[in-house]
Amino acid sequence: MQLLDTLVGKALRRETPTREEALAVLRTEDDDLLDVVAAAFRVRHHYFGRRVKLNYLVNLKSGLCPEDCSYCSQRLGSRADVLKYTWLAPEEAARTASAGISAGAKRVCLVASGRGPSDRDIHRVADTIAAIRRDNPGVEVCACLGLLGEGQAEQLGEAGADAYNHNLNTAGDRYADICTTHTYQDRVGTVDQARAAGLSPCSGLIAGMGESDEDLVDVALSLRTLDPDSVPVNFLMPFEGTPLESEWTLTPQRCLRILAMVRFVCPDVEVRIGGGREIHLRSLQPLALHIANSLFLGDYLTSEGQPGAADLAMIRDAGFRIEGTGETTMPAHRKDAVTPRKRGAGTALPPNV
Incomplete structure (x- = not known):
């Protein structure tokens, strides 16, 4: 297909595809799907070879979130049957992280529910980073704690964090349809804060929330402009008890097209297969590795993943x-x-007084 040759050429030159070209990827026929995957693989292989980066989630604080993000099982008013607990002790979090690292994870992602961290929370995370690094000095640490306040990104950097994750999730024009307690610009601002503090920015999207092709392309192009180092592509897990519990619209073929579109739009960044891959990609998961160069190992925040083995x-x-x-x-x-x-x-912060 001429379209695919054009997209590969642009990706290898690090040029942005047009909105129409990106939309065309999402609208290819099933008969052309393997051609789409093969074209995306040419880009993936050029920048990342056959390497797969493994990431491991540690849920530091689960449930009881005051935000109303409609895709989340931990949201305000959620009836989803998920674990709810306050902050893990640093040593317990470190033991959990070590399990993933011993299985091959290169990055540990420390996640906590809530609108954003207090200064006391930042100190808790600093202590956790120090505990993880004592036994695993070479591991990367990414924090995902919500919206950041002034100076908090710098504090996380001083504590030894390498990266900060805060996803855009969907196109700016429809963000208010999935969340009313904070804005799209709040999210963009947090990613910008992390970058300004010297943390590697990580930001991605969630597919399967009833969005249009145009919405998916628009958020991908926004991510290209934001220029994170890593882009997680999550597929909605429609938890019972959440507003999107009936959104079962994704097919394995559509998931592959979405990943390929993101690879063409963001050709030289770490594209990570995120939550929901097991239930939506199913037996086509190995094909997704020809597009993405990173994935989460094992379980997610409030749901089980495919066994690490x-x-x-x-x-x-x-x-x-x-x-x-x-x-x-x-x-x-x-x-x-x-x-x-x-x-x-990785120096520890002074006591919180």
């Missing part, structure tokens, strides 16, 4: 290899463009 076998059987802790995920041109953080290598 099955993930590792899938990666091997598909002919890929796990990226090691001594390897840099980002292509050289992105790595060289990053301004080094002005922080220590």
Whole structure:
């Protein structure tokens, strides 16, 4: 297909596809799906070879969130049957993280429910980072704590965090349809704060929330403009007891098209297969590895994932290899463009007084 040759050429030159070209990827026929995957693989292989980066989630604080994000099982008013608990002790969180690291995870993602952290919460996370690094000095640590206040990104950097995740989730024009307690611009502002503090920005989307093709392309193009280092692509898990519990619209083929579209729009960033891959991609998960170069290992925040051993076998059987802790995920041109953080290598914050 001429479209795919055009998209590959633009991606290898790091040029942005047009909105119409990105939309055309989502509207390709099933007969052309393997061609789409093969074209996306050419881009993925050019920047990342056959490496797969493994990430591991640690849920530091679960449930009881005051925000009303309609996709989330932890939202205000959720009737979903999920665990609810306050902050894990640092040593307990470190033990949980070590389980993922020992299985091959290169990055630990520390997540906490809520609108955003208090200064006391930042100190809790700092202590947790220190506990993780004592036994795993080479691991990357990403924090995902909600909307950041003034100076909090800098504090996380001083505590040893490498990255900060805050997803855009959907197109700006429809953000109010899925959340009313904060705005799309609040999310953009938090990603900008993280970048300004020297943290590697991570921001992605959720597909399957009733959005249109145009919405998916618009959020992907917005992410291209925001220029995060990693882009998680999540597929809605319609938890019973949430407003989107009936949204079962995704097919494995559509998930692959969405991943391919994101790869063409964001060709040289870490595209990560996020939550929902098991239930929506199903037996086509190995094909997704030809597009994305990263995935979450094991369980998610409030739901079980595919067993870690099955993930590792899938990666091997598909002919890929796990990226090691001594390897840099980002292509050289992105790595060289990053301004080094002005922080220590994981120094603890002073006591919160």
